[in-house]
Amino acid sequence: MKRNSRLCSILHILVHMAEAKDSALTSEKLAAFISTNAVVVRRTAAGLREAGIVTSSRGHQGGWQLARPPEEITLADISAALGESLLPFSTERESPGCLVEEAVIAALDDFRKEAERLLAERLARITLADLAADFRRRFELIGESTHAA
Amino acid sequence: MKRNSRLCSILHILVHMAEAKDSALTSEKLAAFISTNAVVVRRTAAGLREAGIVTSSRGHQGGWQLARPPEEITLADISAALGESLLPFSTERESPGCLVEEAVIAALDDFRKEAERLLAERLARITLADLAADFRRRFELIGESTHAA
DNA sequence: CAAGTTCGTAACTAGAGGAGTTACAAAATA
DNA sequence: TATTTTGTAACTCCTCTAGTTACGAACTTG
Secondary structure, three states, rough: OOOOOHHHHHHHHHHHHHHHHHOOEHHHHHHHHHOOHHHHHHHHHHHHHHHHOOOEOOOOOEEEEEEHHHHHHEHHHHHHOOOOOOOOOOOOOOOOOOHHHHHHHHHHHHHHHHHHHHHHHHHHOOOOHHHHHHHHHHHHOOOOOOOOO | OOOOOHHHHHHHHHHHHHOOOOOEEEHHHHHHOOOOOHHHHHHHHHHHHOOOOOEEEOOOOOOHHHHOOHHHHHHEEEEEEEEEOOOOOOOOEEEEEOHHHHHHHHHHHHHHHHHHHHHHHOOOOOEEEHHHHHHHHHHHOOOOOOOOO
């Protein structure tokens, strides 16, 4: 898993979970989908579990599943669960008391607030089911997938 | 200068330049405003110069100035000159041929495109002159600034 | 023209952050 | 009970970026 591609990787494995329907997928299998390590998957997926997006179970036949139907999971939910802002610029005080800095920070904070609202609104329109449907459309057109769900 | 605060820092020194009107500010002075090193300022400001936002001159009385009136410099110009997307998530292929991945990447790329358009549109509404005006408003209210322009 | 300023840039160091890895305990199931 | 699988801590490794040092080039002023 390369840098800054967390959202992309997570969506990838979540769509695989959506396709797997009622059977659980192990961290090991999920990790293979995105060419990474099982521990990395558990680590990241733990955040999704806390957000109520996936569930995990141990032991035989254990693994990961969606906690609710993919129609009810939006990209906004997932993005929020990852806990990082999509706009990761920071507005930290460097020169306490400088009024120029205060004006700049005020403007940027306003912008960030508005921008995050806009982005979340857009992301909330896309569900995991939409992605899964697009996958199936591609599958029917081309007829193969290197690693089937 | 702390991580991910480049836009904020750059705006800070640009507003100082706007306030300095026709006299050039040295890298040394600009660096002090944002508690960093003169070389770091030159490095970053070089990008702004290439984008036609600032000019630099060497020797006595040399330093940095805005290349055009602050009314004509928008935050969108500056953000673009910094060369980094405000949405730094990446969509790299991990599993070539996987149709799930293709569907995810297609959706994210669409989202990114639309999001960048929206953000640029918002940033284009704010000019350096707006920030400078807000600074002066604050200055008149409180009446002091720890490091005057 | 000489002295002093200031930028331009290359080269290196240092530190932070995140992924990858190993190891092992805990829980679940067959 | 044996096996599977998650949970998590601890560590290494890699990459990115800021910070720093050093020195040459360009410019101004007296």
